[in-house]
Amino acid sequence: NLLVARPAASEPEVWEALRRARVDALVARLPDGLDTVVGERGYRLSGGERQRLTLARLLLAGQRVVILDEATA
Numbered sequence: 124n125l126l127v128a129r130p131a132a133s134e135p136e137v138w139e140a141l142r143r144a145r146v147d148a149l150v151a152r153l154p155d156g157l158d159t160v161v162g163e164r165g166y167r168l169s170g171g172e173r174q175r176l177t178l179a180r181l182l183l184a185g186q187r188v189v190i191l192d193e194a195t196a
Contacts, residue, residue, distance in 0.1 A: 125157075125176070128184035137183060144179035146172065 125137055132140075137157065141147040149172060153159035159166050168176070181189050 124161075125180050125183060128180040132183055137179075140179040140183040143182050144175045146175035146179055149175075 125140070126132060129136075134157070138147060141150050150156060150159075153166060161168055
């Protein structure tokens with residue numbers, strides 16, 4: 124799902140985005156790492172973990188400006 128942001132991203136680029144979003148350690152611990160299925164039929168993530176993965180996706184996309192709604196949530 125992270126590659127939706129930038130389909131041609133390399134694995135090191137994905138890991139860098141995860142590191143910058145402070146979620147790399149979590150992903151490294153998942154049963155299948157980057158290939159772990161998450162969601163209703165897969166591995167369950169907390170709300171904060173989902174937010175960090177969304178932030179990693181934004182970082183991977185390389186947008187210069189990002190506007191967040193309820194950034195403190």
